[in-house]
Amino acid sequence: MSEKIIIVEDDGGVRFFLEEALKDEGYNTRAFESYEEASFEIGNDTGLIIMDIKLPGMDGLTAIEDIRKRADVPILIITAHGTKKNAMDAIRRGATDFFIKPIALDELKVMVKRVLGTRKLKRELDLSKEEELGQATFHGVVGKSEGMRTIFRNVEKFADKDITVLITGETGVGKEAIARLIHKLSKRGKEFVVVNCASIPDNLLESELFGYEKGAFTGAYQQKRGKFELAHAGTIVLDEIGEMSPYLQAKLLRVIEIKEIERLGDVKKRKVDVRIIATTNRDLEREMKEGGFREDLYYRLAQIHVIVPPLRxxxxxxxxxxxxxxxxxxxxxxxxxxxxxxxxxxxxxxxxxxxxxxxxxxxxxxxxxxxxxxxxxxxxxxxxxxxxxxxxxxxxxxxxxxxxxxxxxxxxxxxxxxxxxxxxxxxxxxxxxxxxxxxxxxxxxxxxx
Ligand SMILES: Nc1ncnc2c1ncn2[C@@H]1O[C@H](COP(=O)(O)OP(=O)(O)OP(=O)(O)O)[C@@H](O)[C@H]1O
Ligand SMILES: [Mg+2]
CATH class of the missing domain: 1.10.8.60 (Helicase, Ruva Protein; domain 3)
Incomplete structure (x- = not known):
């Protein structure tokens, strides 16, 4: 069935004229006296809205804004002779074009045909483009190079397994984008928590990760849950893990091994079920050999190692x-x-x-x-x-x-x-x-x- 044309016009004579003229051309039309009534009909099958500016209830100019928020439909405005300023206002708010009363039949037919034709063409273009581009993305991550395709294939295999992942690659290559992808495919709930280990001083990072009880240190006025607790049943990304101090590296290792954390100033151990993804643009393997990064932690974090190739x-x-x-x-x-x-x-x-x-x-x-x-x-x-x-x-x-x-x-x-x-x-x-x-x-x- 052809797309629906919705007419909104309070003047019965004009409404009748429009409805009949468009029906004669084979269009599927629906006519209403006010925008409030018409608004229930506006949906995906609406191809065009022809609307008067002066309407009972919500006026046409405000209605344009309402339509724009809800649907991507062309709007033709009808305006009285001598009110061209209104028409310009309407265009500025998102109307496609306008008629001046009295409406000439020929002009109406040509304009409706043109607007619907352009819309159809635009939709087809958009769709074919999206389809073509869709094939080269994987759950929103763009890539069709061999390097990215291999990553997509692997992520699909391991995303829902209970293993740690290390993602390395130069700055800006998309390490976090891949981490999000892994989280999305892991079905591990919605918690996705990113902690940047480089931007926070060491003692703050500790309380950020593990949380603290009231009075644990000067300034701890009330208890706070750490990122590990917040990420429970979800994923935590330890960004720039290479910057982590030896002290915190040791603490992290324990968390991975026993899957428990202690808030600072608290002796209670809390179970946490968190998928850990670490990311860095540093060469951890080299740093491990040179002694800057703990070897045992490296192997615990890198059960899977994803290397994102540079864009060049x-x-x-x-x-x-x-x-x-x-x-x-x-x-x-x-x-x-x-x-x-x-x-x-x-x-x-x-x-x-x-x-x-x-x-x-x-x-x-x-x-x-x-x-x-x-x-x-x-x-x-x-x-x-x-x-x-x-x-x-x-x-x-x-x-x-x-x-x-x-x-x-x-x-x-x-x-x-x-x-x-x-x-x-x-x-x-x-x-x-x-x-x-x-x-x-x-x-x-x-x-x-
Ligand atoms: N394959 C991709 N498809 C779509 N967008 C991408 C892709 N890779 C990266 N981006 C976008 O590029 C920007 C940088 O990506 P991201 O933050 O994931 O990089 P990064 O490797 O974590 O960077 P940094 O080393 O600075 O932490 C983001 O806006 C991200 O959405
Ligand atoms: Mg990042």
Whole structure:
């Protein structure tokens, strides 16, 4: 059956005219005198609403806002001659177009056909796009590269088993996204608690994790449950586990072994049933060998080890993530934004040191800044473009000296990024002295903050 057209008009004559004219064209119509009556009929099968502005009860302008909150349906407004301002107001609030009374039959037919046609096309486009993109996501996590697909396959196998998981990978690769995925597929209730072990000082982290009784320490005015208790029957994510002190590492090990916790200042032991997922961008295996991280804890935490590959090793995922992000913005703003070919090449060439998080930021910003509905190379941040220019430089673009300087600058910037701005470490990476890196940072005016 064709989509329903709802008519809301208090003037009986106009209502009758509209209803008959549209029925003659084969449309399925329903007509009402007020928005209150019509509102019960608005649903998924509604293809179009034609509505007067002046109505008994809720007026048409307010009704537009109400419809917008409930359904994505085009709205055509009917307005009296000489009240064009109202019509503009209606468009601003989300109406698609307007008629001025008296309504001409031809105009009505053409407009209704056009609006319904556009809606159908848009739906088909959206659906086919979603279907296509849907195949490349796994419960909301985007990825079709071999690396991500292997992760999805494995997660499906172990998510509901009672084992600890260690997720490692560079900053912003999606470690937390994978942790959420594991939780979602674990069917372990809804508690998903993330604790960042790096951002909290050691003594606070202890009380944060295990909770405390009133008077346990100065400032403990009342008892507080810890994150382990809060995550009971659910999942706790220990983010940046590599930063945990040896003292807390020992305490954590005991919790994993006996599945019990004690609040600070309390002798009572409490049973906790929590799936532990640890995440880090540090190389725990190396730190374990060097003595910074307890070996016994490492093996307890890493019954399964998921390594999320950096985005630069997942070319297929870059453009896929971009498509997803743009589909999200188009849902929010109604603008369908695309990416020009040259901008695509830049996105693919870039090495994404900040991984998916960086990509998300770049695309969101570009979608806001671009003129029209197309992201071009000019909408991308400068450092992406200069990287691209550098990898694609040929002898005709630059003199040898310029090219060498560019390369030198780029290598220093990369090394500083890797070492989070630590000049001595960066110098070591590059095989030059600290004095030499200091000199070059000054020479190229590199921002180390
Ligand atoms: N495969 C993916 N599909 C969809 N969104 C993703 C994916 N990977 C990451 N993201 C998004 O990228 C951002 C960063 O991801 P996330 O926080 O999971 O990374 P992380 O590895 O935990 O970062 P950090 O090292 O800083 O803790 C989030 O907004 C997340 O939703
Ligand atoms: Mg994280």
């Amino acid at each position: 090793e997942r070319d297929e995922d870059v453009l896929l993530l971009v498509e997803h992000l743009l589909l999200d913005t188009s849902r929010e703003t109604g603008r369908l934004i695309t990416v020009a070919d040259d901008a695509r090449r830049v996105l693919l060439d870039y090495k994404w040191p900040g991984n998916v998080r960086e990509l998300v930021n770049v695309i969101k910003r570009a979608a806001i800044m671009c003129d029209g509905d197309r992201i071009t190379i000019d909408d991308l941040p400068l450092h992406l473009r200069s990287d691209h220019a550098l990898t694609n430089a040929t002898y005709s673009d630059k003199s040898l000296d310029e090219a060498i300087s560019d390369l030198e600058r780029k290598m220093i910037v990369d090394a500083l990024k890797q070492t989070r701005g630590l000049q001595s470490k960066a110098a070591k990476l590059l095989g030059i002295s600290e004095r030499s890196i200091w000199y070059r940072i000054k020479k190229y005016n590199i921002d180390c903050t």
